[in-house]
Amino acid sequence: MRLDAVLVARFLGFVELAQLNPGGRVFFPNVIGAMVERFNFQKYPTKLEDFDESKGIEFAEGRWNGTNVPRLTIYNNGFLVDTQTSTNDSERVLFESLEWAKQKFGITFTPGMIFRKRYLSDLLFYxxxxxxxxxxxxxxxxxxxxxxxxxxxxxxxxxxxxxxxxxxxxxxxxxxxxxxxxxxxxxxxxxxxxxxxxxxxxxxxxxxxxxxxxxxxxxxxxxxxxxxxxxxx
Structure with a gap:
């Protein structure tokens, strides 16, 4: 077998967003703006109706520490991260970016707060x-x-x-x-x-x-x- 392409490598990390900001001190729009800049996302929420966590706040075509991130979605109960390298990279991007937000904005985060992990892998092969x-x-x-x-x-x-x-x-x-x-x-x-x-x-x-x-x-x-x-x- 020869692996020709990783089409989707998806990681879903489940955590209640309210737990990341328990005291309500972090101003969420500031985090969004900094995320867009840090990831260099080419598509990101711009209108009030785009910030619906129940449907998912969508970001697209970004890059994190050398890894392309075609999609990142924030839900009220977790995060979705897609790469086209491996699910390990997708998981790493999420944990590193949450640690970055912790250092920059003071969100509350430890790896143990991710209470459930799910994966999706799409491969093209010969x-x-x-x-x-x-x-x-x-x-x-x-x-x-x-x-x-x-x-x-x-x-x-x-x-x-x-x-x-x-x-x-x-x-x-x-x-x-x-x-x-x-x-x-x-x-x-x-x-x-x-x-x-x-x-x-x-x-x-x-x-x-x-x-x-x-x-x-x-x-x-x-x-x-x-x-x-x-x-x-």
Whole structure:
């Protein structure tokens, strides 16, 4: 497996904003203005209606200590930070920026105040094998579908598995946690073996799961599998 791009590396840190300013001494607009300058955000709130913490106060296209920050959102119960390097960097940006605000404006902050952490990782990657073509009953269905469809459509089309999704039983706990998904990139031929994957995990954990999945597929199907060979990139 070759990682080609980190599309989104998101960290969500949950903390009640009121706890950051318990005495009400910090003037929030001053913090916002300094944040815009410190991050060099290209998009930031300018109107009163933009400062709605329930919907999220949005900042975009900034930079913190050498790390690009495409998105930072402040909610009444926490923060969202996106980078395109790793969730570790996103988490670091949040903690460092809160420490900066503590030193500059006197907000109340310790790392332990972040009472919950969540992650989202979107990766673009290439594999040597068609990793979604490993389950023989589905492969047989692809072939049968192609044969039947050729009579109906009057042309021969190649069918293949295009995605796999993993999720938990949401009727027991319908939490806002993304499923784990692997899907082919629509802009590429099947033989290119280019994939997109999203997971509610730190970037490195996400990457390790994908690498292990590729190894497991190859162990099951092996290089003799007819659709194994791909365009080398």
């Amino acid at each position: 594999c040597e094998a068609p990793i979604l073509n490993w389950f023989m009953p589905v492969e047989n269905l692809n072939l049968n579908l192609a044969n039947v469809a050729s009579h109906v459509l009057g042309e021969q089309l190649a069918y293949s598995s295009i995605r796999v999704d993993l999720d938990f039983e949401r009727y027991q706990r319908n939490a806002p946690i993304a499923p784990f998904t692997i899907q082919r990139r629509l802009e590429f031929a099947f033989s290119d073996n280019m994939y997109f994957s999203e997971a509610p995990l730190p970037t490195e954990d996400h990457k390790r799961l994908l690498e292990q999945f590729e190894k497991d597929v190859l162990a099951v199907r092996g290089p003799e599998y007819p659709q194994y060979k791909s365009v080398q990139r």
